[in-house]
Amino acid sequence: MRWEALREAGPGMSMAGQDARLEARPEGEGLRLVFHGRLEAGAAARLWPEATRRAARARPLILDLAGLTALDTAGAVLLLHLEHLAGEARWAGMPPGPLQAVLDRTRQALAAPPPEPPLPLPWLGLIGQATIERGQGMLAQVAFLGEALVAGLGTIRRPWRLRLSEMLRHLDEAGLRAFGLTLLLGFLIGLILAFQSSIPMRQFGAEVYIPNLVGISLLRELGPLMAAVVLAGRTGSAYAAELGTMVVNEEVDALRIMGIDPVAWLVLPRLLAAMLVMPVLALLMDLAGLLGMAAVMATLGFPPAGVIAQLQSWVQLKDLLGGLFKAAVFGLAIGLVGCRAGLGAGRGPRAVGDAATAAVVGGIVSIVLLDGIFAVLFFRLGL
C-alpha cells in the first residue's frame, strides 16, 4: 500500500489507534516487541504505557516492525523512546521506504539534546531579584518624570511644538467621553454615602448634618479620588495600550530616528490632557454626588433649600479648590504612570496587556499614596 493512501485514510481513524497491536515475545533472556498495523498518534498513545513498561526491563530488546503498515512522528518517537529505555535494542523487519524515512528523520531530529531549563533561583535570590526590579522600576519612573519635565520646559520655550490637535483629541477621549460614567458614579456615591450615614445619625437626631459630612467628604476626598479611579481605569490603560502598541510596531523607534523626542511628541499632549481634564471630572463627581445626597435628604423630609443652606454654612471654597488641585496632580500622576508603562512595554503579544495592567495598578497606587501625602500637607498648612 502506498504511503499516500495510508495518509489519506487520515488521523480520524489513526487517532483511535484501533488497528495497531503490540505483541511481546520472550526471546532468550530478552524480549521481542512486535508491532502490527498503523503506529500513529492514537496507537502510540494507547501502547505507550505497556511498551515502555516492558522495554524498561528487557535486555536485550528486539523491536520487530515487520507488521507495521504506517508510522507517523508520534509512533517513531515511541519506538526511539523504547530503544533509549532499553539501552540496547536491535531492530528487525523494518519495511524500507517511507516508514524507514520517518524513523530516520525523527531520530535525526531528536539527535540534538533538548535545552536544559534554567535553574530556579533560591528564595533569597527571588527576593533580591524582586527588590532590584522594583528599585529599577521606581528609578525609571523618576527618570521619566525628569524627561517629561525637560520636554515640558522645552515646549514652553517653543510652544508651537506642542501638538494641540492631539491634546484636544485626548481631552475629548479622557474628558467628554467620561462625563456619563463620572456623573453616574458620583450620583450613586453621594446617594450611598447619605443613605448609609443617615442610619446612625438618625439615632442621635443628627440627620441635618448629613450634608456637612457628605459635602466635605466628597469635595475634599471622594470626588477627586473616584474621578482619579475613573481616569486610571479608562484613560491610563488606554495611554499604556496605545503607546505600548506603538513600541511593539517600532513607531517609537521611528520617531527617535527622525530626531523627534517621543516624550515631547507623544507624552506631553497626554499628560496635559489628563491634568486639565481631572479637575473637571472631579467637579462633576462632586456635583453629581451632592445631587445624590440631596435626593436622599428629600426622602428624609429636608427640602433642597435647607440642604443648600447647610452646605453653605459648613463647606468652604478652600475645600473645593483643595480637592480640584489634588485632582490635577492625580491626573498628572495617572498620565505619567500610563505613558511610562506604555513606552516601557516589552516586545511580543503580551507586552500591551502587561503595560495596560501596570498602568491601572500603578495609577491607583500612586493616587492613594499622593492622597496620603496631601492629607498630611493640608493638615500642616491648616487647609
Place this chain on the structure above:
Amino acid sequence: MEPVVRVENLAARFGGRTIFEHVSFEVRPGEVFIILGGSGSGKSTLLKHVIGLYEPAEGRIEVLGEDIDTLRGEARQALLRRIGVMWQSGALFGSLTLAENIEVPLEQHTALPAEARALVAQAKLGLVGLADAALRLPAEISGGMAKRAGIARAMALDPPILFLDEPSAGLDPITSAGLDALIRQLARELGTTFVVVTHELQSILAIGDRCIMLDKDAKGMIAEGDPRRLREESENPVVRAFFRREVLA
C-alpha cells in the same frame, strides 16, 4: 488518483468588491502546489477560502474529498485535524514556549502522555532546526525562527496536507533555501501535499510542481501549470513580467 484539493468556479467578494472570480484548480496528492501572484491579487484570500475561514461568494471547495464549507461540528473538526496551516507571521501563542506551542494540537487531539508530547515537539523543532530554542518564547526569537516554528506546529499531527502562507517572505536566502529543501524533502519522503502561497520567485522555481497565478487586474487566474514552463513559454505579459522581473509597460 483523487485530488486532495478541488476548487470549482470560486469567487470572493467583500462588500460588493470582487477580489477574484472563476477560479478553478486541483491539487494532486504529494505535490507542491504554488498559489502565486502580485501584491493584492488575492493569494492569501484564496488560501483562507480553501481552509474554510472565508465562505465563498460562489463556487465549491473540496479538501480531502469533503466540502469544507458545508461541514459542521465534529465532521469539520475531524477534517481540520487533517490539515496543517502555517500563517504568514507564524501566529505562535505568545505566552507559550515553542515546545508548548507544538504540544497544543497534540494535547487537544491525541491521548499521548506528556513525555511523548514533549518528545514529538522536540522532534518537530529538530526537523526545522530549532531544537535548541524549545524553551524560548515567541517574543524571544526572530521572524524567520517564528516561521519555522509555525511550520513545526502545523506538522505536529503529521497532516497529509500543509498550507503555507508566504513561508519565505522576509527570510535570508540561506534560511529560505533550507525551508525550500525541507518542503521538498517532506513531499518526497512522506508524500505530504503542500499548498504554498508565495511570490518569492526563487522558492517558486525551487519547490513548485505546479502553480496557478492570480492577477489583481484580471480579478482571477491568468495562468496554470509548471512554473518553469510558464517562465519559458507563457505569452501572457503579466506572467512573463512576473517571472522575468520586468516592468510592465
